[in-house]
Amino acid sequence: MAQIQLRAQRTPARDSRPAAGRSRVRPTYAAVDLDALAHNLHVVTAAAGGAPVLAVVKADGYGHGAAAVAQRLEAEGAFGFGVALAEEALALRALGVRRPIVILNGVHGAAHAEIVDARLTPVVYDPGEVEAFARAVACRRDERPFGLHLKIDTGMARLGAFGQTLDATLRAIEQSPGVFLEGVLTHLATADTDRDFALEQLVRFELSLATIRARGHRPRWVHASNSAATLMLPEARYDLVRPGIALYGYGAGPAPTVARLRPALRVCTEVVALRDLPAGAPVGYDCTFTTRRPSRIATLPVGYADGVRRAASNRGVVLIEGRRCPIAGRVSMDLLSIDVTDAPSVHVGSEAVLIGEQGGARIEANEVASWADTTAYEVLTGVSVRVPRVYLGAAGPSAPAG
Numbered sequence: 001m002a003q004i005q006l007r008a009q010r011t012p013a014r015d016s017r018p019a020a021g022r023s024r025v026r027p028t029y030a031a032v033d034l035d036a037l038a039h040n041l042h043v044v045t046a047a048a049g050g051a052p053v054l055a056v057v058k059a060d061g062y063g064h065g066a067a068a069v070a071q072r073l074e075a076e077g078a079f080g081f082g083v084a085l086a087e088e089a090l091a092l093r094a095l096g097v098r099r100p101i102v103i104l105n106g107v108h109g110a111a112h113a114e115i116v117d118a119r120l121t122p123v124v125y126d127p128g129e130v131e132a133f134a135r136a137v138a139c140r141r142d143e144r145p146f147g148l149h150l151k152i153d154t155g156m157a158r159l160g161a162f163g164q165t166l167d168a169t170l171r172a173i174e175q176s177p178g179v180f181l182e183g184v185l186t187h188l189a190t191a192d193t194d195r196d197f198a199l200e201q202l203v204r205f206e207l208s209l210a211t212i213r214a215r216g217h218r219p220r221w222v223h224a225s226n227s228a229a230t231l232m233l234p235e236a237r238y239d240l241v242r243p244g245i246a247l248y249g250y251g252a253g254p255a256p257t258v259a260r261l262r263p264a265l266r267v268c269t270e271v272v273a274l275r276d277l278p279a280g281a282p283v284g285y286d287c288t289f290t291t292r293r294p295s296r297i298a299t300l301p302v303g304y305a306d307g308v309r310r311a312a313s314n315r316g317v318v319l320i321e322g323r324r325c326p327i328a329g330r331v332s333m334d335l336l337s338i339d340v341t342d343a344p345s346v347h348v349g350s351e352a353v354l355i356g357e358q359g360g361a362r363i364e365a366n367e368v369a370s371w372a373d374t375t376a377y378e379v380l381t382g383v384s385v386r387v388p389r390v391y392l393g394a395a396g397p398s399a400p401a402g
Contacts, residue, residue: 028269028302030383031356032064034072034393036262040247041076043260047253048230048241052079054102054223056244058088063307063380064248064265065389070097072393073247082242086111086120093118102149102183104242106159112136116146123185125151125161127172134176147182148173149221150212154186154204155197166208170215183221184212188236192228192252202235227251231258250365250376263364266356267307267383271320271348273299274340283337284329289314293341297328300336300352307383308336308354311372320352321345322359355379 045053055078056062061069070081070092080100083089086109089101102121107129113136115122124130130148137146150169153160161169173181186205190197205224212219222238227246229236231253245251249263275297283289283297291297298320304310310331317324318336321343328339340346351358355365365376372379 026301026388027272028306029267029388029390030063031266031268031390031392032068033262033264033266034068034391036249036264037064037069037072037247038076040249040261040264041073041078043257044227044230044241044243044246045077047257048225048237049234051230051237052240054078054080054082054100054240054242055247056082056104056226056242057092058082058084058104058244059381060088060385062244062248062377063383065391066092067095068389068391069247071095074099079240080121082244086115086122089120090114090118093120102242104151104185106151107132113139116140116142121147121149121182123149123151125153125159125169126165127168130169130172130176130179134172134179137178145180146178148179149183149185150181150219152184152186152205152208154188154201154208156187156189156201158187160186162208166211170212170217173217174215181212181217181219183223184209184219185221185223188224188226188229188233191226191233191236195233198229198233199235228253245377245380248380250380263356265365265380265383267354267387268356269300269302269352269354271298271338271340271346271350271352272301274346274348275299282329284313285332286330289329289337291339295328295339295341296344296346298325298338298340298346298350298352300338301334302336302354302387303332303334305333305384306387307379309368309372309374309379309382311374312368315371316368317363318352318354319356319358319361319363320350322361324361324363355383 055073057066057070060066082102082104084105086103086107089103100121104123106123112132116136151160153162188198188201223240224236225241227243230241230243249261277291277295279291279293281291308331313330316327318338323343325338325340328337365379368379369376
């Protein structure tokens with residue numbers, strides 16, 4: 001077997017990364033374009049006919065950083081924010097976000113008093129939660145009524161009131177001083193895949209709304225639209241829409257509208273080593289890749305602990321020097337091997353793009369998802385916390401918070 005040669009780049013090449021990215025100890029980082037988020041908010045708002053937007057920023061803003069995302073979207077006129085967990089909502093309030101924050105999955109635990117104090121908006125779907133909030137309100141000196149949003153299960157079969165549970169939850173609201181029904185919502189299971197079932201869910205939702213209104217409730221906010229419904233199902237828009245993935249640049253919908261969305265996340269690293277291998281040389285764990293010709297293999301300091309899907313082994317690609325270079329061998333925890341034989345200008349220090357654009361070529365989260373039989377949602381939220389976020393906006397790049 002021919003001797004393996006190690007190559008090192010002695011002279012630094014031009015680095016196109018933002019200064020905040022270069023200043024960090026680790027070359028791997030995720031750049032979040034806040035201007036793209038603002039642009040997407042306005043695209044979604046226009047597509048929804050100007051309906052107020054409850055921007056969903058759960059899961060740390062779909063991996064983009066909930067604090068920076070919420071602060072920018074609040075400045076751009078978002079009506080409010082949707083999160084999954086009480087701690088997500090409390091964290092945003094502590095950072096100074098003042099718009100309404102709806103805790104979409106309800107409250108599990110004992111944070112009721114903190115939620116009341118922070119004037120957050122919990123979603124409820126059973127009498128016990130209503131009573132817990134009523135007790136928390138009774139212990140506070142704030143005499144303002146506290147609003148609840150009631151979730152109706154119309155076919156998702158996860159969370160939400162239905163049948164006798166709906167009756168009991170409404171009765172608990174009616175019998176609890178200090179709380180009132182401010183909103184009613186449901187969640188659509190197939191807005192982007194099965195319009196007929198989505199419309200069937202809306203029929204069930206309307207029946208529940210009729211029951212609620214017949215009992216004298218007048219909810220100010222009725223909402224059902226996720227991203228797909230916001231863009232594709234006008235019947236579901238009601239009083240406000242609550243897009244998630246579309247704000248980050250992805251989603252199903254009319255082609256012209258989807259084409260206007262701008263992905264906001266770019267995940268980058270750089271080549272830290274190069275090896276010239278002969279034909280027949282194995283690469284990586286379990287030797288699942290063997291060179292078929294004399295090959296140059298680049299090593300990147302990124303792996304599945306950073307969010308690179310292991311299923312992308314021998315399937316995915318990375319952009320280096322504007323070329324789509326294939327992943328060679330297994331994705332490991334911290335390192336990734338790339339076949340750069342057809343990109344002779346690659347050197348130690350060359351930028352490598354895992355998600356985003358480089359030199360006119362692009363890899364989007366949807367494509368990355370296809371290598372792992374998953375969705376763009378999982379790809380975006382899977383970029384791990386050890387990957388530093390760098391924020392770019394109209395005023396230029398800034399270092400990530402924290």
